Amino acid sequence: MATRRSVAWDFVVVVVGAAALVFLVCFTWEADQYAGPPPPAPLLPRRPAPRGPPELFPPPGPLLDMPAVSFVSNTECFGERLLLAILVVSHPANAALRDAHRAHVPWEALDALGARRVFVLADASGAGQPEYPSVGLQQVALEAGRHRDLVVADFPEHYRSLTYKHVLALSWAAAFCPSAAFLLKMDDDIMVDVWALAALLRAGPALDAQGRLQAGLVSGGRPLARHEAWTAGLVQRGLRPQRAGGKWRVTQQEYAGHVYPDFLSGWAYLATRPAATALLQAAARLPPFWIDDVHVTGTAAALAGVPRYALNRHYTLLPSAAACCLDLSTRHGAPLPSPAPLCDLLVAPSGKNVTLMAAWLTAARRCHLEGVCPVTFPAACRATHLRQGVGTVIKLS
Numbered sequence: 001m002a003t004r005r006s007v008a009w010d011f012v013v014v015v016v017g018a019a020a021l022v023f024l025v026c027f028t029w030e031a032d033q034y035a036g037p038p039p040p041a042p043l044l045p046r047r048p049a050p051r052g053p054p055e056l057f058p059p060p061g062p063l064l065d066m067p068a069v070s071f072v073s074n075t076e077c078f079g080e081r082l083l084l085a086i087l088v089v090s091h092p093a094n095a096a097l098r099d100a101h102r103a104h105v106p107w108e109a110l111d112a113l114g115a116r117r118v119f120v121l122a123d124a125s126g127a128g129q130p131e132y133p134s135v136g137l138q139q140v141a142l143e144a145g146r147h148r149d150l151v152v153a154d155f156p157e158h159y160r161s162l163t164y165k166h167v168l169a170l171s172w173a174a175a176f177c178p179s180a181a182f183l184l185k186m187d188d189d190i191m192v193d194v195w196a197l198a199a200l201l202r203a204g205p206a207l208d209a210q211g212r213l214q215a216g217l218v219s220g221g222r223p224l225a226r227h228e229a230w231t232a233g234l235v236q237r238g239l240r241p242q243r244a245g246g247k248w249r250v251t252q253q254e255y256a257g258h259v260y261p262d263f264l265s266g267w268a269y270l271a272t273r274p275a276a277t278a279l280l281q282a283a284a285r286l287p288p289f290w291i292d293d294v295h296v297t298g299t300a301a302a303l304a305g306v307p308r309y310a311l312n313r314h315y316t317l318l319p320s321a322a323a324c325c326l327d328l329s330t331r332h333g334a335p336l337p338s339p340a341p342l343c344d345l346l347v348a349p350s351g352k353n354v355t356l357m358a359a360w361l362t363a364a365r366r367c368h369l370e371g372v373c374p375v376t377f378p379a380a381c382r383a384t385h386l387r388q389g390v391g392t393v394i395k396l397s
């Protein structure tokens with residue numbers, strides 16, 4: 001009897017001990033693999049102690065019409081009194097593009113400008129989309145641990161989730177990087193001359209008489225204060241919803257109007273902190289529309305009365321045009337031909353060409369930091385500029 005009880009007792013002790021060990025191992029493994037919640041289990045707390053300070057992992061909260069979104073990974077912005085927070089909307093599968101940004105505009109270079117950069121992602125661990133394979137959360141967590149520059153939310157990746165990612169990026173900056181005076185929202189396949197951009201912001205952006213953004217005040221213009229709500233980028237005026245078929249088809253139910261409001265291309269645009277706050281407040285009052293730049297910088301900006309200023313002449317729509325600007329003779333000690341030395345461009349698309357991105361960002365950095373600058377612009381690249389000014393109609397193919 002005593003023996004049987006003790007055997008039974010031993011059995012219980014072994015089972016409980018084994019269960020505790022399994023629990024501990026799983027828990028530790030999970031916590032080590034990714035800093036997010038494990039699948040809810042009755043005996044587990046909803047979220048284990050995440051890697052990083054607990055304030056980076058607030059309880060799940062609403063994001064537009066999604067009631068409970070939480071971070072799988074998060075980071076702080078590391079710094080006070082920053083000039084610029086760069087919010088790069090990315091996809092877990094685009095690690096090569098993120099690495100190109102990190103390699104060619106490294107943390108130290110950003111730090112010298114008073115800038116920080118994070119990549120904003122969602123969860124691609126589910127079924128992949130065409131062009132975008134599924135990526136496990138463990139892999140994303142490894143990258144987050146290595147670089148500490150990922151903001152990863154737990155809603156599924158999809159091109160129809162872009163509005164959520166866009167709003168998440170602005171919300172992240174509001175919550176975790178409140179000291180940055182300006183925000184740059186950009187996509188991961190876009191190249192930005194951050195040195196020229198920072199110079200523009202430090203010089204005191206101003207409007208000229210035609211409402212175009214300039215570095216510094218010109219006669220007939222007015223200065224733009226950083227504590228005012230305004231945005232600037234590639235102004236798109238007169239674009240219409242694409243009603244024909246295809247991935248980007250927009251139905252009448254999704255968007256009833258015939259013409260979109262003026263909006264800024266989501267490739268890359270600047271917002272002051274008050275503008276970002278106003279856009280977030282307006283977006284919270286609107287039913288989400290999945291074309292994110294139209295929705296946030298068009299519909300929400302119009303509702304909030306946030307102006308959108310044109311930097312159109314500093315953008316190109318073609319990777320080949322950006323590549324053209326690299327085929328220039330360079331000379332050490334050549335005067336900076338323009339505040340933005342690569343054909344006066346601040347923003348250009350890479351076409352997801354990592355080689356082009358590396359070359360373009362390197363050329364910008366060498367000119368700004370090493371004084372190895374283009375000597376002249378070949379006439380062939382001049383035609384690549386967009387027409388200037390507010391009111392430019394740009395037809396996207």
Ligand SMILES: *[C@@H]1O[C@H](CO)[C@@H](O)[C@H](O)[C@H]1NC(C)=O
Nearest residue numbers: 323351353354355356357359
């Ligand atoms: C990528 O860019 C480089 C540099 O401009 C160019 O030589 C190369 O042909 C491009 N690759 C593709 C696939 O377009």
